[in-house]
Amino acid sequence: PAFGGSHLPDVTLISPVFVQNQLLAYVASRAHHAEIGGVLPGSMPPRASRLEEEGIIIQPCLLMHHRRVHFDSIAKILTDSAYPSRAPADNLADLRATLAANLRGVDALTALADQSSASMVQEVMQIIKARAAAKCRNALRRLGDGCYQATEILDDGTEIRARITIRDGRARFEFASDHHEPHPGNLNTTPAVVRSVVLYVLRLLIDEPLPLNEGLMRPVTVDIAPGMLNPDFSSDTGLIPAVVGGNVETSQRLANMLLRALGLMASCQGTMNNILFGTQRLSYYETVCGGCGAGPGFHGASAVHSHMTNTRITDPEVLEFRYPVRLESFAIRSGSGGRGRYMGGDGVVRTIRFLEPLSLSILSQHRNAGPSGLEGGLSGLPGKQTLLRRDGSCVPLQAIDSAEIETGDLLVLETPGGGGYRMIEK
Numbered sequence: 001p002a003f004g005g006s007h008l009p010d011v012t013l014i015s016p017v018f019v020q021n022q023l024l025a026y027v028a029s030r031a032h033h034a035e036i037g038g039v040l041p042g043s044m045p046p047r048a049s050r051l052e053e054e055g056i057i058i059q060p061c062l063l064m065h066h067r068r069v070h071f072d073s074i075a076k077i078l079t080d081s082a083y084p085s086r087a088p089a090d091n092l093a094d095l096r097a098t099l100a101a102n103l104r105g106v107d108a109l110t111a112l113a114d115q116s117s118a119s120m121v122q123e124v125m126q127i128i129k130a131r132a133a134a135k136c137r138n139a140l141r142r143l144g145d146g147c148y149q150a151t152e153i154l155d156d157g158t159e160i161r162a163r164i165t166i167r168d169g170r171a172r173f174e175f176a177s178d179h180h181e182p183h184p185g186n187l188n189t190t191p192a193v194v195r196s197v198v199l200y201v202l203r204l205l206i207d208e209p210l211p212l213n214e215g216l217m218r219p220v221t222v223d224i225a226p227g228m229l230n231p232d233f234s235s236d237t238g239l240i241p242a243v244v245g246g247n248v249e250t251s252q253r254l255a256n257m258l259l260r261a262l263g264l265m266a267s268c269q270g271t272m273n274n275i276l277f278g279t280q281r282l283s284y285y286e287t288v289c290g291g292c293g294a295g296p297g298f299h300g301a302s303a304v305h306s307h308m309t310n311t312r313i314t315d316p317e318v319l320e321f322r323y324p325v326r327l328e329s330f331a332i333r334s335g336s337g338g339r340g341r342y343m344g345g346d347g348v349v350r351t352i353r354f355l356e357p358l359s360l361s362i363l364s365q366h367r368n369a370g371p372s373g374l375e376g377g378l379s380g381l382p383g384k385q386t387l388l389r390r391d392g393s394c395v396p397l398q399a400i401d402s403a404e405i406e407t408g409d410l411l412v413l414e415t416p417g418g419g420g421y422r423m424i425e426k
Contacts, residue, residue: 001051002233002240004192007247008055009033009043011095013063015102017109019118025125027105029098034283035087037078041278042285044244046361046400048186051240056081063099071095086280129215137169137219139205143262150261152253152270154187155368155399160229160250162257169219173198173258176225182241183228185400186363189246189254191230195222197254197308204264245400248272248287248308249365255307256293260374266293266344266419267371268306273383273415274363277325277354277405284323287311291337291345291380291418293371300345300418303332324355333381333414338370340377340420347383347415358405360387366416367399373419380417387411 005012012030016023036043037055048054056078063070071092078088085091113121148164158178165172175194182188195217202216224230228250231241249271256267269290276285287309292300305311316327328351337344354360362385370379387395390408397403 001190001192001243003060004190006190006193007044007244008038008051008057009036009244010247011036011058011098013095013098013102015064015106017106019110019113022118024113024118024121025109027102027109029101029105031094031098032285033091033094034285035085035278036091037081037083037085039083040276040359040361040402041086041280041283042276042361043283044248044274044276044285044361044363046186046245046363046402048242048244049184050238051242052082052238054186054242054244055083056085057240063095069099086278086283128211129213129218132210132213132215133218135206135208135210136202136216139202139207140166140171140219141169143205148261148263150257152257153369154250154253155365156185156187158183158187158228160253160257162254162261164258164261170221171219172221172223174223174225175229175254177228179228180226182231183246186242186245187250188228188231188241188243189250190243191224193247193251194224194229194254197251197258198222200255200308201258201262204259205262245363248274249363251308253365256371259293260372263296263374265295266300266338266340266374266377266421267380268292268300268418269347269366269380269383269416270371271365271383271416272309272363273413274361275352275411275413276361277358279358282323284319286313288313288348288350288413288415290347290383290415291371293374293418294338294340294342294344294377294421295374296421297342299343300337300420302337302345303348304345324358326353326355327351328353328410333417336381336414336417338373338378338380338417338420339424340373341422341424342377342420344371344373344377344380344418344420347381347417350413350415352411352413354405354407354409354411356407359402360405360411361402362397362400364399371416371419374421376423377420380419383414383416385411385413
């Protein structure tokens with residue numbers, strides 16, 4: 001995370017592409033590992049306060065050098081730790097697949113350069129970035145000069161703030177939070193993730209199909225105050241703050257905040273509803289869909305993944321075949337979207353029966369208050385999760401929580417609805 005990553009389960013490989021001994025480009029692949037160590041299976045422990053509690057910390061290193069791979073050194077890193085990976089063989093298999101993807105990318109770019117020339121490939125890349133920059137400037141001009149502001153209050157009471165100043169096709173994004181020091185939990189967010197949210201919002205603002213590239217950021221300056229949105233990673237490893245909740249949850253709240261500030265749409269569910277369970281021999285991780293916010297001229301979609309989630313849910317047949325669980329229901333949570341001239345989308349209800357003892361982890365947001373409406377539209381319903389024990393007892397779970405599961409226990413997850421848009425005219 002200190003070098004542009006998101007959180008420890010996301011492992012990135014970067015490969016240079018050389019043509020006639022000249023650097024042409026880089027290709028990169030980032031893959032989420034379902035297990036990479038930490039204090040709980042799944043490597044996303046809800047109560048972590050230090051990065052090392054979330055898994056293996058891999059400093060920048062060479063996996064391949066002069067066509068020789070060094071999986072042995074990576075294997076040592078995976079197993080030689082205070083909280084080692086529970087599935088090093090899976091990690092190495094995933095890294096082999098990621099490396100294969102990179103080498104395929106290297107071959108493809110090299111072939112492209114052979115068909116034309118290296119200079120032509122670089123020129124086309126510059127044209128793509130210049131076009132994205134021009135589209136971004138045009139979109140900012142259409143939005144109009146001015147200062148746009150919004151705040152979000154996370155479930156633990158922390159306030160994050162954004163101010164967007166637009167002048168003549170250029171924008172300055174300024175971010176701050178209540179925490180001038182790192183967040184005491186795991187809601188710290190790396191500057192790379194904050195920049196990714198900005199880039200995502202700019203692409204929505206442009207509202208045209210175009211390749212995702214850094215040219216979108218040319219007309220933009222991003223300033224992030226020190227604290228939970230820009231934590232200090234320079235200290236001793238044992239003191240580096242935890243970041244997993246920042247990657248999956250704070251990022252969602254940042255996206256909602258910027259879109260609401262610019263008047264583009266009401267808040268979507270504002271969470272990934274991260275569910276993780278596992279033992280020393282297995283780990284499973286899913287994000288669960290919810291309601292989207294409404295906006296000018298459109299209702300919010302129901303039961304979909306939104307904004308920073310970037311995943312789809314596992315098929316029920318695969319889930320039940322590979323893991324000791326039974327999916328008892330998965331349905332739309334009718335009426336959970338915020339009311340308005342345009343209605344917010346509904347969340348879902350998902351219930352999972354556990355068939356053997358497991359450790360359960362939950363990372364979520366919008367459990368205290370629902371996603372905000374816009375222009376007078378009402379908020380969507382907040383989410384909630386409840387554990388129904390096999391003995392008949394009912395255990396409410398917090399937004400960020402964990403529990404030890406017994407055979408027969410049932411998790412009932414209700415995800416938030418999206419915010420409505422514009423007050424209903426009487």
